[in-house]
Amino acid sequence: xxxxxxxxxxxxxxxxxxxxxxxxxxxxxxxxxxxxxxxxxxxxxxxxxxxxxxxxxxxxxxxxxxxxxxxxxxxxxxxxxxxxxxxxxxxxxxxxxxxxxxxxxxxxxxxxxxxxxxxxxxxxxxxxxxxxxxxxxxxxxxxxxxxxxxxxxxxxxxxxxxxxxxxxxxxxxxxxxxxxxxxxxxxxxxxxxxxxxxxxxxxxxxxxxxxxxxxxxxxxxxxxxxxxxxxxxxxxxxxxxxxxxx
Numbered sequence: 001x002x003x004x005x006x007x008x009x010x011x012x013x014x015x016x017x018x019x020x021x022x023x024x025x026x027x028x029x030x031x032x033x034x035x036x037x038x039x040x041x042x043x044x045x046x047x048x049x050x051x052x053x054x055x056x057x058x059x060x061x062x063x064x065x066x067x068x069x070x071x072x073x074x075x076x077x078x079x080x081x082x083x084x085x086x087x088x089x090x091x092x093x094x095x096x097x098x099x100x101x102x103x104x105x106x107x108x109x110x111x112x113x114x115x116x117x118x119x120x121x122x123x124x125x126x127x128x129x130x131x132x133x134x135x136x137x138x139x140x141x142x143x144x145x146x147x148x149x150x151x152x153x154x155x156x157x158x159x160x161x162x163x164x165x166x167x168x169x170x171x172x173x174x175x176x177x178x179x180x181x182x183x184x185x186x187x188x189x190x191x192x193x194x195x196x197x198x199x200x201x202x203x204x205x206x207x208x209x210x211x212x213x214x215x216x217x218x219x220x221x222x223x224x225x226x227x228x229x230x231x232x233x234x235x236x237x238x239x240x241x242x243x244x245x246x
Contacts, residue, residue: 044160044163045149045153045163048149048163048166048167048170049146049149049150049153051170052142052145052146052149052170053146054185054188055142055170055174056139056142056143056146057139057188057191057192058180058184058185058188059135059136059138059139059142059177059180059184060135060136060139060188061180061184061185061187061188061191062131062135062180062181062184063132063133063135063136063139064132065181065183065184065187065210065213065214066128066129066131066132066135067128067129067132068214068215069126069128069214070123070128070129070132072214072215072217072218073119073122073123073128073217073218074123075218075222076119076217076218076221076222077116077119077120077123079221079222080112080115080116080119080221080225081116083112083225083226083229084109084112084113084116087105087108087109087112087229088105088109090105091105091109097233097237098233100232100233100236101236104232104236108229112225115221119217119221131178134177134178135177135178135180137177138173138174138176138177141173142170142173145166145169145170145173148166149163149166152166183206183209183210183213186206186209186210187206187210189206190203190206190207
């Protein structure tokens with residue numbers, strides 16, 4: 001309300017000029033608080049130290065994510081293959097309650113076969129095991145540069161050329177490897193939350209994103225598919241015995 005009233009005043013008004021200066025000062029102060037600590041001193045060596053530290057940790061997190069994805073996709077293929085056999089046996093043995101019509105059983109068998117093919121091809125195309133190893137090797141190389149820079153800072157005679165040498169090595173390492181995903185940086189920040197200002201809402205959002213990106217398909221296939229099959233059997237049983245009608 002106050003801002004609206006002051007905007008109606010002439011530009012040469014003393015009150016409007018004072019209000020504008022106060023607002024500009026507050027905006028500058030607010031932006032300064034958002035600037036990371038490593039950039040406030042305008043020190044390239046400190047900035048490089050921070051980049052090495054955060055990239056190293058993020059690449060380790062990327063390696064962990066790829067390892068988990070590789071393990072979960074291999075398990076998914078195994079679980080879905082076992083469900084395909086179990087559902088086929090249930091149809092052949094005609095066990096009461098768990099027996100569905102032949103056309104429905106055929107549809108389920110074909111669908112599970114397609115899922116196995118899709119998951120196998122997807123895991124092969126992504127090659128998560130190789131990605132995990134590459135991210136890990138990248139993190140190790142950056143860790144060596146990080147330790148080298150930390151040791152260099154202990155030498156009072158070191159200069160800008162020494163820092164630039166490490167910077168060049170760092171850029172060459174980044175050129176050799178794929179970039180990580182934003183979720184890897186978010187998970188690293190959650191791990192080192194004492195260094196970052198992370199609210200509870202941001203933490204919950206990051207964990208939800210990670211769950212749907214890495215774990216959702218696994219839990220759906222392992223627990224969701226049998227529950228879905230049981231649900232279909234219940235609905236078929238209720239319709240078969242005229243307990244419910246359309």
